[in-house]
Amino acid sequence: MLSSNPWPAALARLLFGGAFFLLAGLVTGHLLASLLLGAASLLVYNGIQLYRLEYWLRRTRKQAPPGAEGVWGDVFEGLNRQQQRHRLRRRRLAMLLRRFRESANALPDGAIVLNEYGEMQWWNQIAARYLPLNWPQDQGQRIANLVRHPDFAAYLVRADWSEPVKIPAPQDSDRTLEIRMVPYGNDQQLLLARDVSQVHRLETMRRDFVGNISHELRTPLTVLRGMSEQMAEMALPEADALERPLGLMEQQIERMSRLVDDLLMLSRLETEAPEAEHMALDMSDLLSGVADEARTLSDGRHAITLTVDEALTIRGDRDELRSAFSNLLTNAIKYTEPGGRIDVRWFEAAGVACLAIADTGRGIAPQHLPRLTERFYRVDSGRSTRDGGTGLGLAIVKHVLSRHNARLEVNSEPGVGSTFSCIFPDPVREAQPASRADDRGA
Incomplete structure (x- = not known):
């Protein structure tokens, strides 16, 4: 066992040995020779102990250390304890590594x-x-x-x-x-x-099925629409009685047509790779067109404003982005009561381009926000059915933004309104007027 401090005893032995050789030199009359003999004895002793230490470290470290007194004994014992701890640590690390590899191989x-x-x-x-x-x-x-x-x-x-x-x-x-x-x-x-082979095959089958069935539905829908229009134009005695059923038929045919168009759009977004290179878009012209369409759809029931930073633009597919922005504005109109306000802003913040569409509608409860972009997910199924929605608008928006390395953020508070923001990380600045505001109402 290591002593707390071996140096006092070692110094005492050294002083005792020095005093012995000094006294022997004085007695014999050979003081210098006696002191040299004492120094040589000390040097030989330390050399022997150093050799024993080196030999033990080089060849026999797994055996017990050589015995010694004083400081050398503590050195041998200390090194032996350190080596034991080191071997124990190595065994533990080897065991942990073996367990890690076994666990990793079981994954x-x-x-x-x-x-x-x-x-x-x-x-x-x-x-x-x-x-x-x-x-x-x-x-x-x-x-x-x-x-x-x-x-x-x-x-x-x-x-x-x-x-x-x-x-x-x-x-x-x-x-x-x-x-x-x-x-x-x-x-x-x-x-x-x-x-993910199985999942990939199922996803491919789903996309193929959606694309194929959507194409196949177009022909019968076209026939049904033609027959409905023809029956509505025929002067029959039962015309008054058929007016309402024919109106409902035309309404459902129109809804099915929109559903087929949205399914085909989703199928195309999922299967076709985005273009490698895009031209910079005229966002002022694009957003002005989308806002005008929204005002026509609103028919004066909402105040729709547009604020555009005309020097700010992005590179992308004009038709895809127009569809996404139109879907967001259409939703804002559907879920905002008459007399409400819808603000559309195109601006730059923190190095990203942002299109924010804020409305004063009913808002969305927090539990619905994570699922808004799922296909056919409806916050209010009854309201969506009455409004003729397909439940695919936000799914299309998500796919379009993903193809442009962008994302959709939604902030909403029930009873206050919602803000849908399209965040584009790679904006482009052009030498144009700073901004333009369009405060026309519908």
């Missing part, structure tokens, strides 16, 4: 540990099955050199880990992998690869 997803340079340090068995990896030959290789799909390469270059990327498995094109990067530690990343 249903592939996992690859990457360092700050994208070099692979370790991966589990599922990752080796999904990707062309061989242990240990590929250890230290960059993941970008082994997985060469262009979408994955673009994902690495973009370095935006908020969303995953889907690619076909390199060894099996029928398998679809969803890859996500999870940063952790000191500039390290964990790559997770999940097999």
